[in-house]
Structure formats: structure tokens, C-alpha cells
Amino acid sequence: MAPALAGCGSLTGGYEPDGLVLHSQLGGSTPGAPAFAAAVDTFRERHPGTPVKVLSNADDLQQVYETSKLAGKEADIVLVNLYDKSLAWTEVGATVPVNAHMKRWGLRDRVLQGPLREWTDGEGRLRGFPYLRTNWPVAFNTTLLERAGVDGIPTTVDALLSAAKKLRRKGITPVTIGGNDWSGQKLLLQIMQTYLRPAEAKEVMRTGDFSGSRGARRGIELFVELRRGGVFADSAQGLTSDLMTTQISTQKAAIASMLSSAMGKVPRSAAEHITVGGWPIPDDAVHEKPTIMRANASLGMWISPNGEQKIDRVERFIRFMYSEETVSRFVHGGRDMALRTDQFSTEYPLVAAGQKLTDNDVSEAVTPDIYVPAAATQPLIQATGVAFSPRSDARKVRTALEKAYRSAGA
Template sequence: MISRPACALVAGTLTAALLGACSSGTATPTATGSGAGAASASANGIAGTQIDVLSLWAKGSPEGDALRRATDAFAAKTGAVVKIVDAGENLVDVYETSVAAGKEADVIFVNLAEKSTGWTKSGAAVPVGDYLTQWGLKDKVKPEAIAQWTTDGKVSGFPYSGFVWPVWFNKDLLTKAGVDKIPTTTDDLIAAAKKLKESGASEAISIGGNDWSGNKLFLQIIQSYASADAFKGVLAKGSYCADADVKKGVDLFVQLRDAGVFVKDAQGFTADTMNTTFYTKKAAIMPAGSWAFAKTPPDVSATTELSGFPIPAGSRFTKPTAYNGYTGVGIFLSPNGIKKLDAVKAYVQTMYAKEVLADFVSTANLVPAATVAGATNKDPLLTQAVSALGDKVEYAVMPDTYIPPKVADKLIKASSQAFTPGVDAGAICSAVDKAYQ
């Protein structure tokens, strides 16, 4: 099989070479102007108009199924023809290549991270700030979500799903090992890891040191001492160890690693193995996002307490840290999409309808980027995250939108070295800085 970087190279090369030079598409504009909303969509003549949707949410996943239910209802109501194509993890590369050919989908459901953060700048996606207002969505979408999707004054897409990314603690395992309370400081964490190891029943933190999950934890720990603005600057430009506070954070990471807080061979773990290790009670702690709530075995869910990552003495944070954000998945509009604006408008408005959002919340554990009254969810972890987490944690800088798109993949590979025993802070800094060159 081809590696993702290979696809990325092709897509990147083509996009750079052709964007703007190619014809802007093959789809025929079917309607112009702005209508009065989804309810009157049929009256605006969108029946028969085809909307091509490219989705990260695959068929068979809770989100993918909710998307299909909403889309089917929309198509039945308006007469529009909506074709959903799952592109999975290749979505970004496939989309960029299709943009170069002028054959891109009209609407794209994908997260705002890595290469998609550069789409509005490169012209691969259309800024949606004006549409948010004109289509009556600005009052529905949370202001902080819009802020996270805004770069250089342009809103990259319609924010749709958010996430919380706490640290999970298995209270049963901690208690059995003699750890009476959830660790809130790094000293507590080191002591807890020692007790867990001595108990022989489990290890401390399960983490995918070899992929994005480890990368996010690394960046979470090393920002312990730096100010938010300073850390954002480092994420954007590199030179990690040139900032004394970030260097201190890297030293803290090395100290924790060498104290044995991570599972053995963490540098070879992925997010999937991280989850499995926690779900099978071989580790008592893991940092994982709200997307993992649904797949948690009930017996593990029942004994899991969500909190944040313990902080060191002298940290800029006053509470354990977690991530949250609204960059989970959003709705991008393509250059082809705005050629059939009425149909796309009606479709996007439908996605923000109360009943659609409620379905996403109840069936897919979605953390919506829009306010939705009356949505219910019985998942105990999501309930805990919504009701109790906010008081326990302080939210760290979520790195995705600050790291340049070209750096993101390389930075994940570089930071995986940090989980390898024996690699010192200087070597870690050197590796992550190289990702920016």
C-alpha cells in the first residue's frame, strides 16, 4: 500500500501547480442568490440539484450514520440529490487532488487540522464568514468555535463538532495499587506510577507515543510553564528550546518519562493500542478525547473518572490540564459548492437544525459546536465531561490551528522520539525543530 506521505506529496504538488490555473470546475451552477432557509428550499428550485459531499465520517460509524439520516431526510424533503462519498483518512489528499482537477466535492466534512488549515488561504475552500451571518447560523454556532475556525480574519468552515480531551483515571486500579486520590501534581503522578508498577496489576499512563495521541500529550506537558501566547508562537515557528519555559517543559517531560509514568514501549504504541491497554485494565491512566467515550467497555466506563494532566510546581496552570476545542469536524465549502449556493445553503442549514444536532448528540456522542437545547445523551463519560470536568481542569493551548500545515505530520514523527528512553531534552528539541525546516 502507498504511504500517506506519498499521497500527500502528489496532492500537494498538484494543488500547488494547478490551483487557480485549472478551470474552476465542471459542475453546472443550478441556482444563485440566497433563499430564505431550508424550509423554503424546495421553493427555491433545488429539487434535482446534486450536492456532492465528501466525508471523514464513514458509513457504519455513529457519526457517519447520523450524517446519512440527516442527509436522507433533507433529500426527501427538498428533492435535492445528495451523494455522500467516504474518503476516510485519505480525504485531505484526495480532495486536494480533485481540486486541482476542478472536480472537487461541493461540501466537505473534515477536521480543521494539518493541511486543511491552509485550504482557505490556498483557495481550496471558500471562506464562510459571510455565509454564517447571511444564513442565520452565527447566533447558533458558539463564538469560541467560530474564533477557532478563523485565521487571518477568514472563517475556514462551519464549525460542527467539538471535543473535550481529558485524562482518564481508572479509580479501581488506582485504589488497588494504594493510590487514594486522583493525582493532580506531577509529584503525585510519579508516586502513583511507582505504586501501580509495584502492584504488578497495571502500569500508569497508556499513550500512543508513535502517533498523534502521543504528540498531543507531549505538547500538553511541555507548555506547563510557558505563557499561552509564547507557546502559540513556538508552535507556529519552532525553536522550542530557545524559549526557556518551553525547554523547562521538555525537561519535565523527560523527567516523567524516566520516572516510568508511561507504559513500557510507549514509543511504539498508537492511539488504538493506547485505548486497548486502558480498556483491558493494563494501564490505569490515559489521555483520550470524547470520541473514545462510545467504545469504552461499560465496566471500565463505570470506574473511570475524568480529570486533567497533573501539573508541576511553578506551572502557569493552577489546575490539571486538558484540551478542548471545536476543530473536530466542520463543514467546508468548495469552489464548486458555491456554484450551487441555494442547495448548499439549505443543506448546511439542515445540518444545524435542532433535531439533526440532537440526533448527533444522542447517537454519536457529538460535542456540538452549536448551541442545541433539549439534546440528551446517556453516556456516563460524556455526562461526566459536560457536568464535572470544567471545574477540575484548566484548558491548555490546543496546538492544531497554530502548527503550520506543512509541519504537522513531521512534528508528529519528531515528537515520537521523546517517548524513547534515553533521548535527552536537547535531542528532542533538535528533532522537533527540524520539523520546521
């Protein structure tokens, strides 16, 4: 344990018996980081008797928190996504269930039903206080589509294949995607669901039985058809989500399936040419309209065993974060909220456009984050590169995905 702790400078002084320690994923250039920093400053001003210390980590937060928990020096409140390792935290006692606190503090009605449902595990334990959620719509650069002679945004697979050919003739990348990371994994699993009802989609993602489901097989075959039809960027298997965002922002690509937080990074010079919608579907899809995903299990506030010992201070901070004043900071900072609010961002028009999509515009596919077993998450992302590789047929894609589950013991 000593060498592990020595390598984690962020743990130094992480335990403050007389203060409140927050361990947050909202740091650096992360969308929402300025809103969080401003909120913490305001809280400090209003509660000078409650010293607040903030520890920041990005992708390695979960590992750092688990290490600090083993040392008994974990933060009081952890602000991180419900994803991968954190799926098991409440079950193993790394964090505490918050059902009773949510009820006693009268905050349940502040939360949308989707996030409440997804933050509750199979044993009925509410794992944390939902805070942020994420829309995952599709950005269409209408100016580039028009330049290629495409009439309107494609809403069907046939229209998408046709648009891809026209865009390529003009030297424009049709669909940019991070085929080498989580963004490619999400789009692959979204397309796989073309012929799957939600219950079956969840079961396939839990078990990794992509061959045993006729709907999953057909969805993967459709994915391969789109790839062979030139829909995705050349060498998509080597691209990342950051490169995808860059290509949309510089108007080098016409279409991208993007997190709303990534859309918040698109400059106005490009955003004014973009219409937000859903992923095109074939006529025989189980969905009625083009699909998007909504990640209800995005960032929330978890209470640690140390935080349970300071529950009065924890309550004070969580109430402050749930206030409409603080929520407004995040909305206008370009984030989607898991909480009820009538506000929309004026500074981030693409984020607001995604928030305004309704059942009249799009159908909702299942977001895989809480259904893919934690041990299979990273192997599945690595297998996604096989799916975007030019020579992979549908069987090879299924084999790679199923091998990812087996290698993780899932």
C-alpha cells in the same frame, strides 16, 4: 493528473450538476458516522428534489479532495477537520470564505465563540461552518488506582509519580499513550505548556523554537522526568492511539489522555470504573488546575467553488445540519458540538463527563492543531517517538522537534 484520478475511485461521478455532493470524513467506524448517515437519509426524505451523493474518505480525504479540486470535480460541501493541509484551503481558493453566508443565514449565534475564533484565519476569513469540537480530558480508572493503593486520582506531578510506582508494583500500566502517532504528540505538547502562558505556547508551536523559550525547555524537562519516573507505558514510542484505547477499554492501563470521541469507544464495563479529569500539574505550573485541551477546530462544513454555484442547495443542507434536531443526533451519538446546545449524551457517559468539566475543575491548555504549520505536522508526529524513547534526554527531544520544523521548511 490522469493517473492520479484513475487511482481515486471515490472521485468517479463526484461532480453532480443537478444534485448536492458531500465529501465526508464521517464514515466507517468513525464516532458520529451513524448520526451523519441518519441525518443524510432524513434530509433526502424531506428534500426529494435535491439528490444527495456522499463520498467518504478517512485520513486521505484532504489529498483526495485536493486532487478532485484540480480536476474541477470537487464536492460541493466538505466535512473535514481544520488541520494540516486544510489550514490553507481558503487562502489558496480551494474553498470559499463563508463569512457572508453565515451572516445572511443568521447562523452565527448558533456557534460557540471558541470555534468561531479558531475557524477564522489571520485575514478575518471564516473558513467553514464549525460543527464538531473535541474535548481532550484524562481518563482515570479509579478501580485500578485503588487496587494499587492510590488514594484518589492524582492531580499533581508528585502524586502522579507516586501513583506510577504503586501501579507498576501491581503490574498495571500507569499511563498508556500512542507515542508513535498524533495522540503522543498532543500529550507531549500539553505537558510542554506546563510553564507557558497561552500566547507564548502558540508562538512556540508556530515557530518550533523549543530551545529559545525557557518555559518550553522546562516543560520538556518535566516530560522527560515523567518518562524516567515510569509514568508512561513501556515501549510507548511504539504504541498507537488505537492500542491506547484498547488498553483502557480492557482495563490494562489506569490512565490515558484521550479524545472524547475515543472515550466514546470505551465499553460500559470499563467506563463505569473511570473518572474524567485533567492532566496533573506541578506546584509551580502557570495553570491553576490540572489541564485538558479542547479542539475547537474539529470537523466543520466547508463550501467549495462548485458548492458556491449551488448555494441555495448548500444553504438548505447546512441549515438542516445546524437544526437542534440534527445536533441532537450527534450529541446522543457521542460527539461534542461546536454549536450551542443544552443536551448531553446518556449513552456515552465519559463523553458527557468531559463536556461537563468547567473552569472550576480544570485549566485549558492550547490545542496545537491550528498553530503547528501544516508542513511540520507529520514530521513532528514522527519526532514524538524520540521523546517517548527511553534514552532521550531533554536536549535530544528539543533537537528532534526542531529538526522536524526545519525538515518541513517551517
